[in-house]
Amino acid sequence: MSISYHPPASDALALDVRGLSVEFPTRKGVLTALSEVSLTIRRGEILGVVGESGAGKSMTGMAVLGLLEPPGRVASGEIRIGGRRTDNLSEAEMASIRGSMVGAIFQDPLTSLNPLFSVGQQLIETIRLHSSLSRAEARARAVELLKQVGIPGAEERIDHYPHQFSGGMRQRVVIALALAGNPQLIIADEPTTALDVSIQAQITALLRKLCREHGTGVMLVTHDMGVIAETADRVAVMYAGRVIEIGPVEEVLSRPKHPYTRGLMGSIPALGARVERLAQIDGAMPRLNAIPTGCAFNPRCLEAGSRCRNVRPVMVAEGQGSVACLVHDGGVQ
Amino acid sequence: MIAFLVKRVGNAILVMLTVAFFAFLIFRFLGDPVEMMVNESATQVERDELRSRLGLNDGFLVQYLRFVTNAAQGQFGLSWRNQQNVITLIGERFPATFELVIIATILSLAIGIPLGVFTAIGRGRWWAEGLQFSSIVGVSLPSFFVGIILILAFSVSLGWLPGYGRGEVVQLGWWSTGLLTPSGRAAIVLPALSLSLFQITLVMRLVRAEMLEILRADFIKFARARGVKRRALWFRHALKNCLMPVVTLTAMQVGNLIAFALVTETVFQWPGMGMLFMQAVTFVDIPVMAAYLCIVSFIFVTLNTFVDIAYAVIDPRLRAA
Numbered sequence: 001m002s003i004s005y006h007p008p009a010s011d012a013l014a015l016d017v018r019g020l021s022v023e024f025p026t027r028k029g030v031l032t033a034l035s036e037v038s039l040t041i042r043r044g045e046i047l048g049v050v051g052e053s054g055a056g057k058s059m060t061g062m063a064v065l066g067l068l069e070p071p072g073r074v075a076s077g078e079i080r081i082g083g084r085r086t087d088n089l090s091e092a093e094m095a096s097i098r099g100s101m102v103g104a105i106f107q108d109p110l111t112s113l114n115p116l117f118s119v120g121q122q123l124i125e126t127i128r129l130h131s132s133l134s135r136a137e138a139r140a141r142a143v144e145l146l147k148q149v150g151i152p153g154a155e156e157r158i159d160h161y162p163h164q165f166s167g168g169m170r171q172r173v174v175i176a177l178a179l180a181g182n183p184q185l186i187i188a189d190e191p192t193t194a195l196d197v198s199i200q201a202q203i204t205a206l207l208r209k210l211c212r213e214h215g216t217g218v219m220l221v222t223h224d225m226g227v228i229a230e231t232a233d234r235v236a237v238m239y240a241g242r243v244i245e246i247g248p249v250e251e252v253l254s255r256p257k258h259p260y261t262r263g264l265m266g267s268i269p270a271l272g273a274r275v276e277r278l279a280q281i282d283g284a285m286p287r288l289n290a291i292p293t294g295c296a297f298n299p300r301c302l303e304a305g306s307r308c309r310n311v312r313p314v315m316v317a318e319g320q321g322s323v324a325c326l327v328h329d330g331g332v333q
Numbered sequence: 334m335i336a337f338l339v340k341r342v343g344n345a346i347l348v349m350l351t352v353a354f355f356a357f358l359i360f361r362f363l364g365d366p367v368e369m370m371v372n373e374s375a376t377q378v379e380r381d382e383l384r385s386r387l388g389l390n391d392g393f394l395v396q397y398l399r400f401v402t403n404a405a406q407g408q409f410g411l412s413w414r415n416q417q418n419v420i421t422l423i424g425e426r427f428p429a430t431f432e433l434v435i436i437a438t439i440l441s442l443a444i445g446i447p448l449g450v451f452t453a454i455g456r457g458r459w460w461a462e463g464l465q466f467s468s469i470v471g472v473s474l475p476s477f478f479v480g481i482i483l484i485l486a487f488s489v490s491l492g493w494l495p496g497y498g499r500g501e502v503v504q505l506g507w508w509s510t511g512l513l514t515p516s517g518r519a520a521i522v523l524p525a526l527s528l529s530l531f532q533i534t535l536v537m538r539l540v541r542a543e544m545l546e547i548l549r550a551d552f553i554k555f556a557r558a559r560g561v562k563r564r565a566l567w568f569r570h571a572l573k574n575c576l577m578p579v580v581t582l583t584a585m586q587v588g589n590l591i592a593f594a595l596v597t598e599t600v601f602q603w604p605g606m607g608m609l610f611m612q613a614v615t616f617v618d619i620p621v622m623a624a625y626l627c628i629v630s631f632i633f634v635t636l637n638t639f640v641d642i643a644y645a646v647i648d649p650r651l652r653a654a
């Protein structure tokens with residue numbers, strides 16, 4: 001019997017991503033969109049994911065959902081949802097995982113719903129895909145779900161069409177759809193970005209409440225540091241297709257270890273502000289075809305030393321989290 | 334929904350009144366009805382008497398209203414060519430054209446929609462690209478040429494199907510149908526196919542383009558994220574969203590089909606309105622031409638109104654408007 005390392009029972013983990021790399025073969029060579037991404041989400045836990053535009057936040061979510069646009073593909077690494085390995089499944093197998101083990105909420109609730117089917121039809125379709133309920137039972141469950149996400153008059157509203165709902169109500173319907181198959185994990189990619197500022201907080205609060213109740217893990221992609229502070233349990237910071245820091249939200253927000261994270265935090269003028277550009281950090285994130293050797297952040301980093309241009313930092317445990325920066329791993333010189 | 338219906342029907346009536354106005358102008362001012370009806374030797378008194386008996390001395394508006402009232406009751410007067418009642422003449426020919434156009438439309442949808450879906454989901458595969466390419470050929474072939482090729486292949490060479498005429502017809506009241514007899518059904522195949530070939534390629538290309546567009550939509554991505562299987566994704570979620578433009582195209586093309594039926598009917602010696610109209614043009618038979626104009630427009634407008642209503646049924650967003 002060979003002795004090998006077995007990680008702790010992973011069914012407590014809603015999501016376990018290890019060393020995930022995603023590549024896009026193009027005519028000019030292979031683009032590496034995600035490089036060695038590792039992160040975990042426990043059941044009932046909310047992991048906030050932040051980073052500049054193009055950092056690979058959505059790409060990570062889509063890879064987990066098995067919805068990478070061809071020719072994009074998982075080049076290496078493993079994805080486990082609720083303990084089950086999913087990165088090597090066929091399209092048909094993955095289709096039965098989607099909705100039942102992992103759900104999704106996308107940015108724009110209007111375009112997420114099929115305009116020609118009532119919300120009831122879409123809910124019942126989803127419920128019946130993942131259970132053996134009869135049409136009538138599925139309908140009762142659909143009404144139940146609409147009530148849970150706080151839609152008044154659910155019995156009546158179930159037969160209404162998406163265009164008859166306001167933006168916030170529509171996103172509640174989308175949340176109900178994401179929950180319809182009782183998934184252990186939800187990928188929420190900027191779920192409030194397209195909504196009115198006045199209802200963004202309600203929707204994130206609802207998401208948080210439901211996930212706590214159902215024990216659903218959430219990967220919450222957002223540009224809004226305020227949302228992270230209020231909603232997330234842990235936070236992952238991404239840069240140029242890598243996770244560069246991950247840890248409990250209080251620790252990362254108040255004592256960021258990575259120079260990039262510090263730049264991110266420094267650029268929040270106030271709670272609830274959006275991070276589009278980083279005033280604190282000069283320059284822009286590199287394109288995928290021009291990622292510098294060593295630390296991808298080194299041309300913009302004020303603390304960079306000669307080692308940063310040659311050695312690629314890996315994630316090392318630090319405090320309650322981990323960070324990929326040579327300052328914390330042998331020094332920059 | 335009721336207000337919507339009233340508005341649509343009101344529009345349709347307005348359009349028909351306008352068409353009737355032009356038909357009336359042709360009828361009243363293109364050629365002199367009196368000259369066409371009296372014989373050479375009639376005196377001026379006789380002519381004047383006929384003129385006032387026909388009401389041609391009444392005011393313009395009165396005459397127009399009378400024309401509209403008569404037309405609404407299907408009275409377009411007598412054919413100048415053979416003194417038969419125009420509406421009877423057209424009524425005899427209408428079922429043949431109608432059945433031809435309907436069968437052609439059904440063929441174009443029944444063949445065009447599945448082909449469109451398959452060429453969209455098989456994009457990049459050799460069979461889908463091959464079909465797509467042949468559809469370009471289909472679009473560019475002239476209708477009479479297709480008709481002649483079909484006759485040569487299936488009628489002359491293979492002898493499978495008749496190449497002209499309508500076969501045996503059965504009389505149902507004033508309606509004569511060829512669809513109830515084996516020879517009538519055999520006779521409609523080639524002309525309907527010939528008439529629909531262009532339409533098939535049109536529907537196929539439209540459905541393909543729409544499918545490709547819709548398959549990129551967010552709600553398709555979200556449906557996949559909910560676990561919807563590919564078959565349901567294509568045939569339930571995507572296809573339904575493609576149907577609106579197909580309905581529009583089909584309904585708009587029915588008018589064109591009636592027009593193209595002129596050629597098909599001539600090639601296949603199909604005894605429809607198209608052939609009647611061709612004869613009327615040759616003989617400058619104004620009442621038949623005016624009646625043809627009114628009736629074809631009526632069909633056109635009625636269809637368009639149904640399209641609008643069908644829209645509202647398919648797309649709930651339009652019901653409120």
Ligand SMILES: Nc1ncnc2c1ncn2[C@@H]1O[C@H](COP(=O)(O)OP(=O)(O)OP(=O)(O)O)[C@@H](O)[C@H]1O
Pocket residue numbers: 024031033051052053054055056057058059060069072288
């Ligand atoms: N089809 C594709 N082919 C090649 N590269 C792609 C493709 N789709 C996305 N990318 C690249 O992958 C990288 C990650 O994109 P991603 O959408 O994950 O960013 P993001 O972090 O979600 O940004 P945003 O905040 O703007 O949503 C980007 O650099 C993008 O240009």
Ligand code: SF4
Pocket residue numbers: 258259260295296297298299301302303304305308313324325326327332
């Ligand atoms: S490794 Fe070097 S360049 Fe990269 S963040 Fe740390 S100090 Fe800056």
Ligand SMILES: [Mg+2]
Pocket residue numbers: 057058059189
């Ligand atoms: Mg994104």
